[in-house]
Amino acid sequence: MAIRRIRAICAATAGIALVTGGVLVATTAGAQTTPGTSVAAGPDPRHFRLGQAAPKATARKLAAGSATLAVSVRDRAGAAPDSDHAGYALAFDLATGELTVVPLTDGAGTAEVTASAYLVQAFVVTTGADGISSLSMPMRARVDVAGDTDVALDARGTARVDVSVDRTGAALRGGTVQVTQASPGGPIWYAADFDYPGGLFVQPTANAAGLALDVYGALTDRGAEQSPYLYNVMFHESGGIPAHPRYAARTADLAPVDVRLAGSGDAGCARLVTNGYDPDLPIGLGRSIRVDATPGDHPNAVYVTPAADVVWQLSADVGPADCSGGDYFTVGGQRFSTAVRRTVALGRAPLGPGVAAPREVPGASSAAFRQGDTLYVQVPMYTDAGLGRDGGTAGPAGDYPATTGETVLSTVAGKPLGTSDRTGFGQFTVSPESTRYVLTTSSTRNASWTNLSTSQRTSWSFTSRAAGGVTDLPLLAVRYDIELDDLNRAPAGLTGFTVYAERNGTTGRVRLASLTVDASFDDGATWRPVRLVRLGDRWVATLRHPPGPGYVSLRASATDGAGDTVEQSTIRAYARRR
Structure with missing residues (x-):
């Protein structure tokens, strides 16, 4: 099968990611194939990026003068989660950006750290009596460590992130929430996808310098894969995380894209794919929908929040009825600075070698x-x-x-x-x-x-x-x-x-x-x-x-x-x- 190789833009990472120094280190999806069921017990080296040396992300034993950071965690029901539902906490040094991972057992764990100020955070899955799971990201924006220090992270204090648009029937299909904290050692961040049917929850904060929340949502008709439209909406908060992170976009404020799909033969499956890259967001943006494979016009197939610094790729995947693989067409370098309509044609013949695709993501290779x-x-x-x-x-x-x-x-x-x-x-x-x-x-x-x-x-x-x-x-x-x-x-x-x-x-x-x-x-x-x-x-x-x-x-x-x-x-x- 062909590799869906997109040189210019990385697709959004599934599961949960943590990073320091700009290198993607891990995802809590771990070895799980079903999102929203558990959190892996530690960083996953499968997600190192671009051959860069990954920062040391383990519990550390330091020399004399270090302090013990003790972290306790509670889920949204107030219970201590087991390791399958909260496998570790993260302690980011606000002075250097260095990361220490604190392994958790039954909601508690310790690690040795140097005296400094830390952002401390955890990923916590709560499964209700109905079997529906949610993911919370309780966090303390600043913990001053001068000696042994206890930190409590309680998911009951988190708030659900909601994303909507003003279109009847449009519902969330996927997306990502990222929290970023500026530090002298470079930005530190953690993120999670909207993969949990019970919702995604973040920690509201007071005003906090350098702390930002970015929300990306992909919405389709009733949240389904088969949809005549795909909304890509983005929201940004700076100076802290609000008490009610609820975001609504107006269709009139978005850039509409008409897609013209050309083809021949007997195509039975067609997907439209969006992939976005924001230099300020290490996580990727993007989603796909299945559309009618009949060649012709797909008006208002894609909507995008205008943002001059975000570059998008629009793609079409056209193949047999079982969607097992076919031709993959991509046009990159798309920037939407204003809410102006544009038309993108995909699948036009002749099909042949292409060697001059835009490379706007650092580290992307040529053909x-x-x-x-x-x-x-x-x-x-x-x-x-x-x-x-x-x-x-x-x-x-x-x-x-x-x-x-x-x-x-x-x-x-x-x-x-x-x-x-x-x-x-x-x-x-x-x-x-x-x-x-x-x-x-x-x-x-x-x-x-x-x-x-x-x-x-x-x-x-x-x-x-x-x-x-x-x-x-x-x-x-x-x-x-x-x-x-x-x-x-x-x-x-x-x-x-x-x-x-x-x-x-x-x-x-x-x-x-x-x-x-x-x-x-x-x-x-x-x-x-x-x-x-x-x-x-x-x-x-x-x-x-x-x-x-x-x-x-x-x-x-x-x-x-x-x-x-x-x-x-x-x-x-x-x-x-x-």
């Missing part, structure tokens, strides 16, 4: 890069038409659905260096010297949800040598902008369209030294040249389609000013209508 003597390749090979598009990729777990592919690296002289049985994916060890390489990927697919891009072949030539750090490989991709209907069909007769190129690791169009394009109306058995006229960094193509239904295949050969080249062909790039 192909070199680190030391290793080339890492993970090119999304079925991106839809549009500048800077991204999408799913093959990976270690498997190739694209219904696809058989291969990726081969060799020298320009033809010496093989490595082969991967995945489309557009591979990891290759090379020599440190400057070498001219040829990277070729090919694939065939027989997908029920589309009858386009049934066969692809792309071959890049480029020069690379060892350099410090990470360097992007200068791979090119030829892209087409063709006026097609919702079924990705062009009319018979004379058609004009735009051709341009992108380069890996950059955004926007790249100026080419040369370009040729050929078309085929018999699935690549014969080819004819397409007339091209240069217009700056684009080319205007003119092609006469024969009468009657059928398909158009495209192949292109391009060279940039540095001598890097690409040859790419797509069988059944788009369809022709009568």
Whole structure:
């Protein structure tokens, strides 16, 4: 199956997260597969991020002069929770941001800490007599520790976080609540998702400098997965946490997004996905809904709270009726500064390699890069038409659905260096010297949800040598902008369209030294040249389609000013209508 690789934005983390120094450390979802049932007993190393060294997050025994911090916890019913319902407390040093985890047994635990001021917090699950669980985050915003100190965290003093919009039937589908405290050592934060049917509760505080509450809510029709709309609403409180954290958004104040979904074949499942990144919120934003898979317009499909510093990706996942995996189309770099309507088109043909997606999240990688003597390749090979598009990729777990592919690296002289049985994916060890390489990927697919891009072949030539750090490989991709209907069909007769190129690791169009394009109306058995006229960094193509239904295949050969080249062909790039 294809990996839903979103280079620009991380999806929201399920469960509960804690962090210090900006590195995501753990989630209380632990090994649990059903949210809202228990809290893991300690930090989960599966959630370390971007290869950074994680801060030490364990109970510490310190040298003489340390103090014992004793924490006791009560749930919303006033009972001492067992370790499955409150596994640990967190003590953040307000001077340094350093984290100490206090393991809890039956609602009590101790840890050795240095003399300082601390924010102390715990995650507490309360299960009512009806079996419904809620999650509370009792907290003391400041605990001064000069000697042995007792701290009581009582969930009975927490308040439920409510999120709503002014639309009849709209209900919370998911979201995240994050508490952030500024400190000289950097911001410290903890967060939890709306995964608990009994609600999510936070600790109200008095005015507190540097303490902030951020709430993200995703709302759908009656909170269901199948919905004609998806609200993404955000709220921010600074200077403390209010006694009644209830938030309501007005539809008129939000940015509406109309989605136009193109496709062909027999798609039975379609999802719209939002993913947001806020540089001030380490947690991710986003959710998905299932919509009618019939190609066409989905008006007012997405609403977003305007915020200039938040960047969004909008995606469509289109596949078979069982939603087991299909094509994944993504457009990134979407900022909503005002409540102005916009339209996003997803799934437009031709589908092909994309290498210039925006990278706005720190640490995000390009589609192909070199680190030391290793080339890492993970090119999304079925991106839809549009500048800077991204999408799913093959990976270690498997190739694209219904696809058989291969990726081969060799020298320009033809010496093989490595082969991967995945489309557009591979990891290759090379020599440190400057070498001219040829990277070729090919694939065939027989997908029920589309009858386009049934066969692809792309071959890049480029020069690379060892350099410090990470360097992007200068791979090119030829892209087409063709006026097609919702079924990705062009009319018979004379058609004009735009051709341009992108380069890996950059955004926007790249100026080419040369370009040729050929078309085929018999699935690549014969080819004819397409007339091209240069217009700056684009080319205007003119092609006469024969009468009657059928398909158009495209192949292109391009060279940039540095001598890097690409040859790419797509069988059944788009369809022709009568």
